[in-house]
Amino acid sequence: xxxxxxxxxxxxxxxxxxxxxxxxxxxxxxxxxxxxxxxxxxxxxxxxxxxxxxxxxxxxxxxxxxxxxxxxxxxxxxxxxxxxxxxxxxxxxxxxxxxxxxxxxxxxxxxxxxxxxxxxxxxxxxxxxxxxxxxxxxxxxxxxxxxxxxxxxxxxxxxxxx
Amino acid sequence: xxxxxxxxxxxxxxxxxxxxxxxxxxxxxxxxxxxxxxxxxxxxxxxxxxxxxxxxxxxxxxxxxxxxxxxxxxxxxxxxxxxxxxxxxxxxxxxxxxxxxxxxxxxxxxxxxxxxxxxxxxxxxxxxxxxxxxxxxxxxxxxxxxxxxxxxxxxxxxxxxxxxxxxxxxxxxxxxxxxxxxxxxxxxxxxxxxxxxxxxxxxxxxxxxxxxxxxxxxxxxxxxxxxxxxxxxxxxxxxxxxxxxxxxxxxxxxxxxxxxxxxxxxxxxxxxxxxxxxxxxxxxxxxxxxxxxxxxxxxxxxxxxxxxxxxxxxxxxxxxxxxxxxxxxxxxxxxxxxxxxxxxxxxxxxxxxxxxxxxxxxxxxxxxxxxxxxxxxxxxxxxxxxxxxxxxxxxxxxxxxxxxxxxxxxxxxxxxxxxxxxxxxxxxxxxxxxxxxxxxxxxxxxxxxxxxxxxxxxxxxxxxxxxxxxxxxxxxxxxxxxxxxxxxxxxxxxxxxxxxxxxxxxxxxxxxxxxxxxxxxx
Numbered sequence: 027x028x029x030x031x032x033x034x035x036x037x038x039x040x041x042x043x044x045x046x047x048x049x050x051x052x053x054x055x056x057x058x059x060x061x062x063x064x065x066x067x068x069x070x071x072x073x074x075x076x077x078x079x080x081x082x083x084x085x086x087x088x089x090x091x092x093x094x095x096x097x098x099x100x101x102x103x104x105x106x107x108x109x110x111x112x113x114x115x116x117x118x119x120x121x122x123x124x125x126x127x128x129x130x131x132x133x134x135x136x137x138x139x140x141x142x143x144x145x146x147x148x149x150x151x152x153x154x155x156x157x158x159x160x161x162x163x164x165x166x167x168x169x170x171x172x173x174x175x176x177x178x179x180x181x182x183x184x185x186x187x188x
Numbered sequence: 189x190x191x192x193x194x195x196x197x198x199x200x201x202x203x204x205x206x207x208x209x210x211x212x213x214x215x216x217x218x219x220x221x222x223x224x225x226x227x228x229x230x231x232x233x234x235x236x237x238x239x240x241x242x243x244x245x246x247x248x249x250x251x252x253x254x255x256x257x258x259x260x261x262x263x264x265x266x267x268x269x270x271x272x273x274x275x276x277x278x279x280x281x282x283x284x285x286x287x288x289x290x291x292x293x294x295x296x297x298x299x300x301x302x303x304x305x306x307x308x309x310x311x312x313x314x315x316x317x318x319x320x321x322x323x324x325x326x327x328x329x330x331x332x333x334x335x336x337x338x339x340x341x342x343x344x345x346x347x348x349x350x351x352x353x354x355x356x357x358x359x360x361x362x363x364x365x366x367x368x369x370x371x372x373x374x375x376x377x378x379x380x381x382x383x384x385x386x387x388x389x390x391x392x393x394x395x396x397x398x399x400x401x402x403x404x405x406x407x408x409x410x411x412x413x414x415x416x417x418x419x420x421x422x423x424x425x426x427x428x429x430x431x432x433x434x435x436x437x438x439x440x441x442x443x444x445x446x447x448x449x450x451x452x453x454x455x456x457x458x459x460x461x462x463x464x465x466x467x468x469x470x471x472x473x474x475x476x477x478x479x480x481x482x483x484x485x486x487x488x489x490x491x492x493x494x495x496x497x498x499x500x501x502x503x504x505x506x507x508x509x510x511x512x513x514x515x516x517x518x519x520x521x522x523x524x525x526x527x528x529x530x531x532x533x534x535x536x537x538x539x540x541x542x543x544x545x546x547x548x549x550x551x552x553x554x555x556x557x558x559x560x561x562x563x564x565x566x567x568x569x570x571x572x573x574x575x576x577x578x579x580x581x582x583x584x585x586x587x588x589x590x591x592x593x594x595x596x597x598x599x600x601x602x603x604x605x606x607x608x609x610x611x612x613x614x615x616x617x618x619x620x621x622x623x624x625x626x627x628x629x630x631x632x633x634x635x636x637x638x639x640x641x642x643x644x645x646x647x648x649x650x651x652x653x654x655x656x657x658x659x660x661x662x663x664x665x666x667x668x669x670x671x672x673x674x675x676x677x678x679x680x681x682x683x684x685x686x687x688x689x690x691x692x693x694x695x696x697x698x699x700x701x702x703x704x705x706x707x708x709x710x
Contacts, residue, residue, distance in 0.1 A: 176352030
């Protein structure tokens, strides 16, 4: 049963990914990305990582795709052809397939270490976030602060604006 | 979290606190008159605030004593207290403290040197220094991080502010520098994260000590038995390669060096590189030493490629910043020679790697000397750029008649970068190449020496232009000539003094480097 679901989700994920690359319309590509990302959330549910699935839908499905669509909308795209096509795609295809050829054997040759911690409960995640992972968690908050400051500087320093 | 934990992380808190304070202070300083005289105090405030992380690191340095690590609950220095929550994420040892001093020192000099430069900026001066110090916080954390996720977020904290600072001038070249740094940094982070995911998947841990024991279990016989781990390691090295600007991950360097504000380039070229090497040394030697015979070859190849590409392409450059961009790629190569030389071969057989501490020792010493030399050079370039109004080497013609002090200081830095005594880099190169020969990498040492000879060509060319070239009849007005202060000269003088000091009395830094490398605990 899990296998059937996994195959279905994998097909949707890969199909979405292919559509992102293949479609010539940038907005369509963004929407195809949404399909792919939500299907990944399904894969997370399949391995009992419901928190991750939730975050995946919220952040990737929600925030990131919406930001992408906004960016396309606000960057005067009418002045430019709205296609995501360029002459470097054969090179990109070779690079992507090459990477695939290097990475896939990694999972075929070696066995993944089975770490336990299946079905991590929300409380468990919250607890470990503030104990085991306190240091990276706090550094991440600094990273967000820096990103905010940097964005403000770049966005608000147009010439002649006060 | 208890009081001791707070004490252990206090240098990092002090650095981040200084960054936030400078930004807040900017709001309260009066904008009196044109040019903002009140704001002129900001760099000095930032400089003084840097005393916080420096003094706290100094206290920790003396407090450390014989203990390996200040974090409680580890194998050493454990006195029955409960394990700290920092355990596993951070290791505040002599290695981390070495980089605390290096980064704090470099940041202090860059802040001083920026006093003249920030006057050109109409706004966001507080944010300029704040971002600089936030980046320094990331670098210090990077040197102390012993766990992959901490390493990743610390790396982001290091690079994100530098991308914003690169675009700070908001002209075409500066924006290009910022966006290139951001996008290529993001791609390298993605590669590195994929590598980390593979390493986690096949060792079951993100902590370097656990990875080390998993690797020891898996990689029996010395050969790299685990293909997935090999791919993960290569991806990790690719990610780090971007940060240390080693070939073939160097394409962003010349553009960023050309477009970003000069003091930012100075900071980027030394502190960011030092932090990159810190994390490379810690991950490779603490996490993956048992398969070191395999990655030492990789490091040697990267070293040879970086040295050759950097030096050969630098010859053709006509812009001094681009030239220094390629020069820094070449120096990443010399430094990687030292990393590769950390893996010696045992007498008993070629199958078992032996830790040759002289390799990492020489890398740390080289980083110290290179920091001093490159900061001197870039401070001089910033000052000269404001006077002659350009960055082409032809603009430097006859500089000695106009600004003899700057010409002599830049010449000193250039001579140092070739590796001529009595400067620190001479000792550093000697040290690195000796380490390479000791570890059976004589060919790499020869490549390095040949490359040093090639590099002399383009470094000496600048000196020749400055001292023998015909000065132009009419100087372009570089602007900002009215506002000169002593601070950039102080920064230049201190960096040059450190450079010469490491050349004539290398023992002090060598001793510190040796103690730092012992803390890696290979």
